[in-house]
Amino acid sequence: MEVVSISNLSKIFNTGKDNEVEALREIDLTVTKGEFIALIGPSGCGKSTMLRLIGGLIPITSGELSVNGKTPTKAREERDYGMAFQSAGLLEWRTARKNIELPLELMGWSKAERIKRANEMLELVQLGEFARSRPAELSGGMQQRVAIGRALSFNPALLLMDEPFGALDEMTREHMQDQLLDICHKTESTVIFVTHSIPEAVFLSTRVVVMSPRPGQISSIVETNLRAGDNTADNTKIRNDERFYKKVTEVREALYGK
Amino acid sequence: MGNELTRFSTWLSTALKWLAPLIFGVLMVTVWEVLLLVINPENFLLPRPSEIFSELIDDLSKISDDRSKIWAATKTTGFIMITGLFWGIVWGVATALLVTLSRAANETLTPIAVAINAIPIIAVAPLFNNWLGLTSPRSNQMVVMMLVFFPIFITTARGLTQVDSQQIELMNSYAASKWKILRSVRIPNALPFFFTALKLVAPLSIIAAIVVEYFGGSQNSLGALITASASFADYSKAWSVVVAGSIMGMGLYFVALTAEKITLARDRSPRLLLIAWQKITGRTTGA
Numbered sequence: 001m002e003v004v005s006i007s008n009l010s011k012i013f014n015t016g017k018d019n020e021v022e023a024l025r026e027i028d029l030t031v032t033k034g035e036f037i038a039l040i041g042p043s044g045c046g047k048s049t050m051l052r053l054i055g056g057l058i059p060i061t062s063g064e065l066s067v068n069g070k071t072p073t074k075a076r077e078e079r080d081y082g083m084a085f086q087s088a089g090l091l092e093w094r095t096a097r098k099n100i101e102l103p104l105e106l107m108g109w110s111k112a113e114r115i116k117r118a119n120e121m122l123e124l125v126q127l128g129e130f131a132r133s134r135p136a137e138l139s140g141g142m143q144q145r146v147a148i149g150r151a152l153s154f155n156p157a158l159l160l161m162d163e164p165f166g167a168l169d170e171m172t173r174e175h176m177q178d179q180l181l182d183i184c185h186k187t188e189s190t191v192i193f194v195t196h197s198i199p200e201a202v203f204l205s206t207r208v209v210v211m212s213p214r215p216g217q218i219s220s221i222v223e224t225n226l227r228a229g230d231n232t233a234d235n236t237k238i239r240n241d242e243r244f245y246k247k248v249t250e251v252r253e254a255l256y257g258k
Numbered sequence: 259m260g261n262e263l264t265r266f267s268t269w270l271s272t273a274l275k276w277l278a279p280l281i282f283g284v285l286m287v288t289v290w291e292v293l294l295l296v297i298n299p300e301n302f303l304l305p306r307p308s309e310i311f312s313e314l315i316d317d318l319s320k321i322s323d324d325r326s327k328i329w330a331a332t333k334t335t336g337f338i339m340i341t342g343l344f345w346g347i348v349w350g351v352a353t354a355l356l357v358t359l360s361r362a363a364n365e366t367l368t369p370i371a372v373a374i375n376a377i378p379i380i381a382v383a384p385l386f387n388n389w390l391g392l393t394s395p396r397s398n399q400m401v402v403m404m405l406v407f408f409p410i411f412i413t414t415a416r417g418l419t420q421v422d423s424q425q426i427e428l429m430n431s432y433a434a435s436k437w438k439i440l441r442s443v444r445i446p447n448a449l450p451f452f453f454t455a456l457k458l459v460a461p462l463s464i465i466a467a468i469v470v471e472y473f474g475g476s477q478n479s480l481g482a483l484i485t486a487s488a489s490f491a492d493y494s495k496a497w498s499v500v501v502a503g504s505i506m507g508m509g510l511y512f513v514a515l516t517a518e519k520i521t522l523a524r525d526r527s528p529r530l531l532l533i534a535w536q537k538i539t540g541r542t543t544g545a
């Protein structure tokens with residue numbers, strides 16, 4: 001089942017003005033349910049723009065883009081998306097649990113349902129005992145986990161993540177990667193994940209979409225899928241596997257040109 | 259043991275926080291008293307604190323048989339201050355909300371507000387008196403209101419608009435309406451800004467209320483009492499009125515501070531203010 005279908009999509013900012021920027025050119029991409037797409041490319045090539053377009057936050061300039069067979073705006077209104085960004089973006093005056101409750105509040109869940117789900121999410125990201133902590137009392141990694149719990153809280157069909165682990169140290173990052181995969185498998189989410197780390201892209205994804213410098217175009221797509229559908233695969237094994245290194249090399253070559 | 263010790267040290271630091279300015283204040287007053295007593299006991303332009311306070315106590319002791327001038331004046335001026343403050347806050351916050359929600363409102367109202375702010379409002383108080391009646395409280399309320407309006411408006415508007423753009427984007431991704439964004443993100447973000455402005459304008463409003471009374475308004479007011487006492491060379495009376503005004507200003511500042519503490523202590527929901535109000539007034543109905 002197609003979750004995202006993009007054809008011949010272009011995005012130009014400030015058309016006709018002297019600060020005109022061609023961000024994306026002629027993008028074609030289809031994402032099916034359950035896929036984990038890693039989006040990688042040089043800084044400024046339009047990765048964030050692509051997520052914003054898919055999320056219906058900014059209008060497309062030309063081409064076609066549909067999400068679950070709907071326009072992005074419609075999909076957004078029907079709350080098909082969960083989003084997470086590089087900085088956690090928590091509301092500082094709310095506790096961890098209340099931050100996770102925010103989207104549920106907006107969607108009209110009852111208080112009891114909200115609390116129940118928020119607690120489940122906190123367990124999922126292993127922050128059960130921090131329900132009443134404010135963001136200022138949590139480390140960067142913990143805040144990011146709260147943000148991910150928030151993004152997942154309403155079972156969105158599609159997760160859009162923009163360098164969510166970019167600010168984390170290596171150890172926390174790997175831990176978060178494992179958790180994210182685990183959560184995604186449990187919830188059967190489809191994910192589009194922007195990253196600037198090649199190993200991260202390879203480790204997480206089923207496919208890595210490599211983009212060229214601005215104007216952003218898809219220069220190649222690398223099939224990774226190291227788990228081959230086996231959700232119980234041992235993550236440490238995969239990280240040390242020869243296939244992992246081969247795929248890293250493959251993506252690197254695609255990124256820098258051979 | 260350790261627990262008790264930490265409790266004692268927090269108690270001590272709280273006590274010190276209050277004690278230090280108190281001791282300093284008492285010290286200042288004592289120095290003032292002693293210095294005048296030593297240098298110039300006959301001085302009457304600047305009375306000693308003891309004279310001022312005995313004047314104040316003397317006047318206030320007549321409250322029961324309704325002959326206290328200072329009490330009557332405090333009520334008059336207090337009323338003008340509170341109502342002026344209230345309407346200044348209401349209009350300031352309302353304008354800030356309007357300007358935040360509508361670009362058109364922002365482009366028309368903000369320049370007008372800035373222009374109004376450039377008028378030296380106290381200086382035009384005599385004109386207001388001519389328009390609205392020399393003895394009417396209207397013109398004085400108007401001056402206080404206009405003085406309060408601008409800091410509240412500008413600061414609150416800043417708090418409502420200076421929101422992390424990512425947070426707005428996130429709210430948009432949940433298809434949150436303008437109102438929901440206002441309620442969940444903008445207003446909580448603006449509350450600390452609002453209270454900063456409130457703590458600024460609360461003492462300002464008592465200054466404004468008294469100063470405009472030098473030009474007109476009721477004759478039973480703090481401002482009128484100061485000018486009258488000064489022209490009769492009754493300086494300890496004049497100063498005791500100033501002290502009464504100061505106490506009122508401090509009281510107002512404290513109310514603002516407490517409101518801030520209550521609201522910001524928890525989820526930055528103004529709902530807590532309402533709950534506090536219900537507790538105070540003993541009413542239990544409502545939200």
Ligand SMILES: Nc1ncnc2c1ncn2[C@@H]1O[C@H](COP(=O)(O)OP(=O)(O)O)[C@@H](O)[C@H]1O
Pocket residue numbers: 013014021022023041042043044045046047048049050214
């Ligand atoms: N709102 C905007 N207005 C104008 N230009 C923009 C806007 N957003 C992004 N751009 C431009 O589009 C290009 C791609 O940006 P972005 O998608 O953020 O890149 P990436 O996330 O890959 O680093 C950049 O040149 C950026 O300056």
Ligand SMILES: [Mg+2]
Pocket residue numbers: 047048049162
């Ligand atoms: Mg980016």
